[in-house]
Amino acid sequence: MTAPTASTAPAPPADPAALAVRDLRVTFDGFTAVDGVDLDVAPGDLRFLIGPNGAGKTTLVDAVTGLAPATGSVRFAGRELLGRPVHRIARLGIGRTFQTATVFEQLTVLQNLDIAAGAGRSVTTLLRRRRHLPEAVAAALETTALTAHRDRLAGTLAHGRKQWLEIGMLLVQDVRLLLLDEPVAGMSHPEREATGELLHRIAADRTVVVIEHDMDFLRSFARSVTVLHAGRVLSEGTVEQVRADPRVQEVYLGEPALTAPAGGEA
Amino acid sequence: MTRSRLLPLAGFALTAVALFAVAPAVLSDFRLSLLARYLCFAIVAVGIALAWGRGGMLTLGQGLFFGLGGYAMAMHLKLADAGPDGLPDFMLLYGTGGELPWWWEPFRSPVFALAAVLVLPMTLAALIGFLVFRRRVRGAYFAILSQALAAAFALLLIGQQATTGGTNGLTNFQGFFGFALADPLNKRMVYFVIAAALLAVLLITRQLFHSRYGELLVAVRDSEERVRFLGYDPALVKLAAYTVSAGMAGLAGALFVPAVGIISPALIGIVPSIQFVIGAAIGGRASLAGAALGAIAVAWAQTTLSEEFPAAWTYFQAGLFIAVIAFLPGGLASLRHHLTRRRTRATRPRPPTGTPAAEGAPA
Ligand SMILES: Nc1ncnc2c1ncn2[C@@H]1O[C@H](COP(=O)(O)OP(=O)(O)O)[C@@H](O)[C@H]1O
Ligand SMILES: [Mg+2]
Numbered sequence: 001m002t003a004p005t006a007s008t009a010p011a012p013p014a015d016p017a018a019l020a021v022r023d024l025r026v027t028f029d030g031f032t033a034v035d036g037v038d039l040d041v042a043p044g045d046l047r048f049l050i051g052p053n054g055a056g057k058t059t060l061v062d063a064v065t066g067l068a069p070a071t072g073s074v075r076f077a078g079r080e081l082l083g084r085p086v087h088r089i090a091r092l093g094i095g096r097t098f099q100t101a102t103v104f105e106q107l108t109v110l111q112n113l114d115i116a117a118g119a120g121r122s123v124t125t126l127l128r129r130r131r132h133l134p135e136a137v138a139a140a141l142e143t144t145a146l147t148a149h150r151d152r153l154a155g156t157l158a159h160g161r162k163q164w165l166e167i168g169m170l171l172v173q174d175v176r177l178l179l180l181d182e183p184v185a186g187m188s189h190p191e192r193e194a195t196g197e198l199l200h201r202i203a204a205d206r207t208v209v210v211i212e213h214d215m216d217f218l219r220s221f222a223r224s225v226t227v228l229h230a231g232r233v234l235s236e237g238t239v240e241q242v243r244a245d246p247r248v249q250e251v252y253l254g255e256p257a258l259t260a261p262a263g264g265e266a
Numbered sequence: 267m268t269r270s271r272l273l274p275l276a277g278f279a280l281t282a283v284a285l286f287a288v289a290p291a292v293l294s295d296f297r298l299s300l301l302a303r304y305l306c307f308a309i310v311a312v313g314i315a316l317a318w319g320r321g322g323m324l325t326l327g328q329g330l331f332f333g334l335g336g337y338a339m340a341m342h343l344k345l346a347d348a349g350p351d352g353l354p355d356f357m358l359l360y361g362t363g364g365e366l367p368w369w370w371e372p373f374r375s376p377v378f379a380l381a382a383v384l385v386l387p388m389t390l391a392a393l394i395g396f397l398v399f400r401r402r403v404r405g406a407y408f409a410i411l412s413q414a415l416a417a418a419f420a421l422l423l424i425g426q427q428a429t430t431g432g433t434n435g436l437t438n439f440q441g442f443f444g445f446a447l448a449d450p451l452n453k454r455m456v457y458f459v460i461a462a463a464l465l466a467v468l469l470i471t472r473q474l475f476h477s478r479y480g481e482l483l484v485a486v487r488d489s490e491e492r493v494r495f496l497g498y499d500p501a502l503v504k505l506a507a508y509t510v511s512a513g514m515a516g517l518a519g520a521l522f523v524p525a526v527g528i529i530s531p532a533l534i535g536i537v538p539s540i541q542f543v544i545g546a547a548i549g550g551r552a553s554l555a556g557a558a559l560g561a562i563a564v565a566w567a568q569t570t571l572s573e574e575f576p577a578a579w580t581y582f583q584a585g586l587f588i589a590v591i592a593f594l595p596g597g598l599a600s601l602r603h604h605l606t607r608r609r610t611r612a613t614r615p616r617p618p619t620g621t622p623a624a625e626g627a628p629a
Binding site: 065067085086087090091095096098102103104105106107111112114115116118119120121125126127128129130169173 | 473474476477478479481482484485487488489491492493494495496497498499500
């Protein structure tokens with residue numbers, strides 16, 4: 001199952017944007033960070049992935065996007081992802097953001113978005129200047145309220161705006177599966193609300209997985225929740241179902257601090 | 267907007283006037299031939315501005331490509347001097363048994379030699395880049411590897427005295443595609459060819475800088491990993507810039523041969539490779555004008571100062587290099603930028619604040 005898959009393998013007629021993870025395992029020098037995770041996310045879902053620090057949430061996203069070597073199976077729209085290089089997985093319509101916003105600091109907001117929109121460009125297009133704004137870029141500038149900042153260097157943006165820029169980059173990239181690693185960390189309350197609403201709109205015709213710690217944010221915007229603990233799925237369901245699960249209360253929700261110490265390192 | 271378009275155009279016009287009208291009018295033949303040599307270094311520096319300044323690849327071994335271009339040209343000139351079926355003079359001295367080595371033979375053809383000037387360095391660079399960038403070798407490792415290759419090439423040439431001229435290199439060229447190099451008029455023509463080549467290289471690189479590819483190259487420099495998640499293969503993006511910069515170094519090496527009259531291992535090994543980079547670093551590696559002028563200035567200073575203070579020059583050059591890298595990483599070209607930024611910071615209005623929901627249209 002873990003052997004590199006030929007990129008020419010025909011796509012079986014499957015759900016267009018369904019993510020199916022089976023028995024996923026990621027091991028770092030003998031330490032198992034993701035320990036046999038099964039996860040199904042349906043198209044149109046807005047899935048929240050929660051769990052204490054060190055539960056393996058980021059590592060799970062790393063494995064799906066090709067950054068961390070893993071065993072098991074990750075299928076998206078019927079195609080196996082494990083074994084493919086990062087940029088090929090991205091070209092299948094999978095995008096992600098990072099726990100600390102990662103944008104091209106030396107380029108303007110507009111250039112950042114334009115690059116995100118351009119992975120399929122021909123050599124002749126690449127060698128020319130940008131004559132006019134691609135429609136998707138203009139739309140993403142509007143959606144993320146960055147139109148007024150389009151000519152600023154991304155490195156000079158405030159923290160929250162960088163995160164929006166990252167989301168905007170995923171929009172122009174036209175991905176069908178978005179994996180967002182703590183997208184509202186460090187944002188003010190109104191910024192969180194705005195981001196949550198943006199995510200809801202995005203999820204209407206895409207599949208969105210959000211890693212998040214903030215319980216208020218989760219209650220307001222999650223359609224479904226998966227709780228990860230020590231590299232395993234502890235519980236899954238609606239927000240109410242998960243909150244009522246005694247195992248979840250034990251390891252996570254019952255504790256006053258949401259950033260409980262890692263269980264995985266024990 | 268228009269100003270940002272006009273300014274560089276004016277810059278090019280000015281450069282063209284300076285190179286084609288002013289310099290030939292005011293400089294003696296001797297000085298002009300020195301300038302021709304500096305312009306060759308400027309061509310290398312423009313390639314370094316692309317690969318290092320924009321692409322973040324510290325190309326510490328451009329001597330390898332400069333040498334390939336230079337030797338390709340020199341071999342052709344030697345064979346042309348020797349006449350049909352003739353042997354280059356040095357081979358008669360050291361003796362290859364009266365036989366021309368098989369790999370010299372194709373360089374009799376001027377078309378082959380001219381093509382080789384670009385194709386050899388670019389093919390080798392593409393090969394190196396393919397092996398190196400896929401394995402994600404970068405930073406200091408890439409710099410050291412480049413340098414080791416340049417050193418190895420110089421050693422290889424030294425070791426093959428009978429077929430490459432060894433330490434002496436290839437020298438004593440009589441003609442340049444039918445023009446006698448002893449004639450000062452033809453020397454001037456060589457200068458004009460080099461000046462035109464520099465202008466062409468500047469225009470090509472400027473187009474690359476401002477193209478979407480140029481933006482992508484900066485993105486790869488700043489965050490290779492992030493580019494990958496957008497669906498690009500950064501190895502290919504870097505490979506392209508590295509290959510083009512190698513072609514420029516090869517062209518410079520080829521033009522250096524008729525201008526200076528020699529190509530030898532001492533001109534392409536570790537020390538010259540570092541000197542190529544120093545000029546670009548001091549002038550400003552991310553700026554075309556900065557890199558080109560820096561290369562010319564450093565080469566000029568070397569000729570002038572090293573004659574009078576041969577020992578001190580090396581230390582001075584090293585000190586200058588370190589000072590620039592430490593205190594002004596963008597080189598002298600970034601001074602202007604620093605100054606204008608300081609001025610505008612005080613006057614720029616605060617950008618309006620807003621949230622995606624407040625201003626956003628439906629996605
Ligand atoms: N590259 C790595 N090398 C070794 N251990 C790692 C690496 N990345 C993550 N880990 C470990 O794996 C566990 C899960 O990490 P992570 O996925 O970042 O947790 P989360 O995102 O849920 O807070 C942690 O114990 C962490 O220390
Ligand atoms: Mg994390």
